Amino acid sequence: MDILVVGGLVALFILLIIFFYYVPFLLWISAKVSGVSISLIQLFLMRIRKVPPHAIVRCMIEAHKAGLNTIRRDDLEAHYLAGGHIERVVHALVSAAKANIELSFQMATAIDLAGRDVFEAVQMSVNPKVIDTPPVTAVAKDGIQMITKARVTVRANIRQLVGGAGEETVLARVGEGIVSSIGSSQTHKTVMENPDSISKLVLQKGLDAGTAFEILSIDIADIDIGKNIGAQLQMDQAEADKNIAQAKAEERRAMAVASEQEMKAKAQEARAKVIEAEAEVPKAMADAFRSGNLGIMDYYKMKNIEADTSMRESIAKPASPQGTTGGKPSKPA
16 A cells, blocks of 8 residues: 555656646746736647746746836747747847847847847947958058058948848958058058048948948058058169160070081081082092002192192291290290
């Protein structure tokens, strides 16, 4: 009997746990005390639909206490089942109502489902956010490089949060405006004297168009002087021109060397032909001896003429500075 009693108590305890899980009686009492109209059947059906009753009731209580009686339970359930954050949406609606910002439940849920933090957006609408831009490098017309840092004060634009561009687009547009402003300046001294001219020029371009933010101000935080890009470009151009001139001169030298080698080759070829022709002379003389066209006296006479011609050429040559004659050193007396 004791075992049956203990078993019955355990079963009763388990049944009570299951009952209060599917029928959150205490949560219903909390809602009634807070002035939220909701039935136990609705809470039971939330459990069946896999919707947390505590989250729905807590959001309904917060909205009711803030005077937002237009938020319905079905809308909260639908947004939760769609993958939204009902707590953030209700927090954002309450904050917007307190700050007199026009924000409907449909807009808040659309912003939340778009992946943006709607509560943070409402806070940014009340308290503007300051975004520091990365260092932006630009070059003035005189060739001096300038490195600029700016601070952009933005406020969330609730109406353009859905489909509007984010912070990256705003920073990219501000950087583009800074580069354009510095690049149109005649000298870097002008920019250093009036850095606010950059802010004015950038603000006039309407950089917040199509973005989820409204740009309130652009303040130049720091300007540093970088390299002399103009001089560096001129030096690079001069170096490039020098390399081109050297390459062309080397090409001409190579062509001259090739032409010289070609002429030497032609000279060697001509000399070889002369030697070849000279080699034919003894053969011709031998043939002349054999055929009787050349006698021995004619041969000696030709040799005497050659010796006489060689002697005259040797005498006709001027003496060298070392006292040589005919290109050969003279013998001492």
